[in-house]
Amino acid sequence: xxxxxxxxxxxxxxxxxxxxxxxxxxxxxxxxxxxxxxxxxxxxxxxxxxxxxxxxxxxxxxxxxxxxxxxxxxxxxxxxxxxxxxxxxxxxxxxxxxxxxxxxxxxxxxxxxxxxxxxxxxxxxxxxxxxxxxxxxxxx
Amino acid sequence: xxxxxxxxxxxxxxxxxxxxxxxxxxxxxxxxxxxxxxxxxxxxxxxxxxxxxxxxxxxxxxxxxxxxxxxxxxxxxxxxxxxxxxxxxxxxxxxxxxxxxxxxxxxxxxxxxxxxxxxxxxxxxxxxxxxxxxxxxxxxxxxxxxxxxxxxxxxxxxxxxxxxxxxxxxxxxxxxxxxxxxxxxxxxxxxxxxxxxxxxxxxxxxxxxxxxxxxxxxxxxxxxxxxxxxxxxxxxxxxxxxxxxxxxxxxxxxxxxxxxxxxxxxxxxxxxxxxxxxxxxxxxxxxxxxxxxxxxxxxxxxxxxxxxxxxxxxxxxxxxxxxxxxxxxxxxxxxxxxxxxxxxxxxxxxxxxxxxxxxxxxxxxxxxxxxxxxxxxxxxxxxxxxxxxxxxxxxxxxxxxxxxxxxxxxxxxxxxxxxxxxxxxxxxxxxxxxxxxxxxxxxxxxxxxxxxxxxxxxxxxxxxx
Numbered sequence: 001x002x003x004x005x006x007x008x009x010x011x012x013x014x015x016x017x018x019x020x021x022x023x024x025x026x027x028x029x030x031x032x033x034x035x036x037x038x039x040x041x042x043x044x045x046x047x048x049x050x051x052x053x054x055x056x057x058x059x060x061x062x063x064x065x066x067x068x069x070x071x072x073x074x075x076x077x078x079x080x081x082x083x084x085x086x087x088x089x090x091x092x093x094x095x096x097x098x099x100x101x102x103x104x105x106x107x108x109x110x111x112x113x114x115x116x117x118x119x120x121x122x123x124x125x126x127x128x129x130x131x132x133x134x135x136x137x138x139x140x
Numbered sequence: 141x142x143x144x145x146x147x148x149x150x151x152x153x154x155x156x157x158x159x160x161x162x163x164x165x166x167x168x169x170x171x172x173x174x175x176x177x178x179x180x181x182x183x184x185x186x187x188x189x190x191x192x193x194x195x196x197x198x199x200x201x202x203x204x205x206x207x208x209x210x211x212x213x214x215x216x217x218x219x220x221x222x223x224x225x226x227x228x229x230x231x232x233x234x235x236x237x238x239x240x241x242x243x244x245x246x247x248x249x250x251x252x253x254x255x256x257x258x259x260x261x262x263x264x265x266x267x268x269x270x271x272x273x274x275x276x277x278x279x280x281x282x283x284x285x286x287x288x289x290x291x292x293x294x295x296x297x298x299x300x301x302x303x304x305x306x307x308x309x310x311x312x313x314x315x316x317x318x319x320x321x322x323x324x325x326x327x328x329x330x331x332x333x334x335x336x337x338x339x340x341x342x343x344x345x346x347x348x349x350x351x352x353x354x355x356x357x358x359x360x361x362x363x364x365x366x367x368x369x370x371x372x373x374x375x376x377x378x379x380x381x382x383x384x385x386x387x388x389x390x391x392x393x394x395x396x397x398x399x400x401x402x403x404x405x406x407x408x409x410x411x412x413x414x415x416x417x418x419x420x421x422x423x424x425x426x427x428x429x430x431x432x433x434x435x436x437x438x439x440x441x442x443x444x445x446x447x448x449x450x451x452x453x454x455x456x457x458x459x460x461x462x463x464x465x466x467x468x469x470x471x472x473x474x475x476x477x478x479x480x481x482x483x484x485x486x487x488x489x490x491x492x493x494x495x496x497x498x499x500x501x502x503x504x505x506x507x508x509x510x511x512x513x514x515x516x517x518x519x520x521x522x523x524x525x526x527x528x529x530x531x532x533x534x535x536x537x538x539x540x541x542x543x544x545x546x547x548x549x550x551x552x553x554x555x556x557x558x559x560x561x562x563x564x565x566x567x568x569x570x571x572x573x574x575x576x577x578x579x580x581x582x583x584x585x586x587x588x589x590x591x592x593x594x595x596x597x598x599x600x601x602x603x604x605x
Contacts, residue, residue: 025281025284026281027247027251027281027284027285028284028285028288030247030251031251031254031255031285031288031289032288034251034254034255035254035255038255069288098288100287121287121288122286122287122288122289122290122292123288123289123290124261124262124290124291125254125255125261125289125290125291126260126261126262127261127262
């Protein structure tokens with residue numbers, strides 16, 4: 001089965017697309033979702049990699065950006081990123097990982113698998129918002 | 141036998157009803173007897189006592205009317221209303237919580253603080269200082285939040301049994317130039333921090349914001365308390381701030397210059413550590429202001445029982461503060477009108493419940509001795525009575541006028557109910573004040589943590605200071 005043809009990212013004001021947020025802890029999911037909504041984006045929040053994979057195809061709006069907050073329950077952030085890259089129709093799909101592990105080797109592995117930005121937790125929530133906006137502008 | 145007596149006394153000492161009874165016996169029964177005896181010897185003393193009590197009511201009413209008059213003024217912060225957010229200094233927020241009681245609302249509060257305030261997160265340091273007598277599931281959530289958010293710290297304070305302990309522990313971590321003190325149920329408005337900073341930038345040291353009740357729909361009692369809060373924060377605090385440029389920190393939604401707060405710290409021995417630290421700030425030359433446009437919502441007491449224990453603690457705390465600071469106020473270098481006004485807020489606040497009760501004592505003595513007084517034919521008594529009732533009506537009207545529009549719309553008729561029942565409600569609060577005095581004099585300082593709402597878990601954990 002071949003991948004679908006790539007189309008430009010829908011990330012521009014008023015575009016009908018959303019941010020897929022993957023975070024296992026509810027309190028974290030709520031905090032991040034509220035932050036992302038402040039940037040004006042729709043948020044599809046899921047608890048783990050399996051739900052994220054499903055959301056990539058079944059979400060009510062196309063996923064144009066993914067924010068993964070580690071650790072995922074199955075610990076497999078890299079396969080998720082690779083899978084998202086392989087099936088997303090958007091050439092401009094942006095992936096941000098909030099890493100719990102601050103070691104450089106871990107960050108390198110995440111970049112190698114296709115992440116656009118890796119930030120070690122704890123993070124500055126405003127900075128995350130700004131980075132989302134900046135990535136979106138670049139993708140558009 | 142002795143131990144049985146001691147046990148009985150001990151049991152009685154644990155009930156607030158005992159202190160109410162003692163207070164009424166001391167401040168109603170004993171004076172009534174004294175008036176009867178005095179009236180038998182010198183009947184003119186009964187008339188003089190009536191005049192004195194009527195004068196006390198009139199004085200209180202006059203000060204109330206003065207506050208109302210000044211509360212109607214629209215004093216705004218003279219600083220530029222457009223504070224650029226990047227010009228804000230680092231602001232620390234200390235949220236203090238007793239977690240078993242507040243575990244179900246703390247995460248919501250933290251989410252509010254991290255997502256709703258206009259201040260940039262790199263200008264915010266949020267510290268949750270809490271105590272708990274056992275490990276709680278919510279602590280895992282707090283650790284998760286701390287792991288995510290660089291500006292948030294969850295601080296469990298070992299050995300703490302009060303808000304004051306928690307605040308003092310958090311002060312060790314505070315780095316901001318301004319510190320906001322909040323209770324666990326408070327949700328400040330998005331612009332609260334900018335507005336408060338404008339006052340500090342002008343040279344003020346403490347800014348007290350407006351606390352308003354957000355669960356007014358929960359019960360009849362909550363509606364009543366919501367209206368009362370509009371009166372306290374929209375009218376009384378504002379009136380005194382406009383009148384004499386003085387204010388009191390009410391324990392939450394208060395913005396402090398950190399250097400001052402670190403110097404004073406809060407006194408863990410006081411039941412109302414907020415009023416105590418306000419007094420110490422005032423006496424050290426600090427400037428305090430109340431700004432009713434700095435709004436924060438809270439969960440008001442929705443049940444009489446919670447209200448009773450909360451007000452008992454407040455009343456006893458104010459009494460402690462009066463005993464500790466009244467002399468210092470007189471001896472201070474504060475301007476004369478400010479000293480006089482603080483005497484009204486401290487000493488007169490304690491005396492008035494006793495004086496107001498003398499109406500009943502005198503009427504009882506009149507009945508017992510057959511002494512009569514031509515109330516309707518006496519211009520002084522008629523005038524003071526009219527002034528007292530007029531102040532109540534004016535208070536109700538002013539509260540309605542100055543209430544937050546949303547509450548005015550939701551609670552419209554309750555403003556009328558509050559105004560009509562003000563005398564009975566004041567009598568109830570006076571009863572609490574007198575019982576609190578009796579408690580303090582008896583050395584009983586155990587209090588019950590206020591249950592926020594009918595929907596919070598029914599914790600009634602007693603703590604001591």
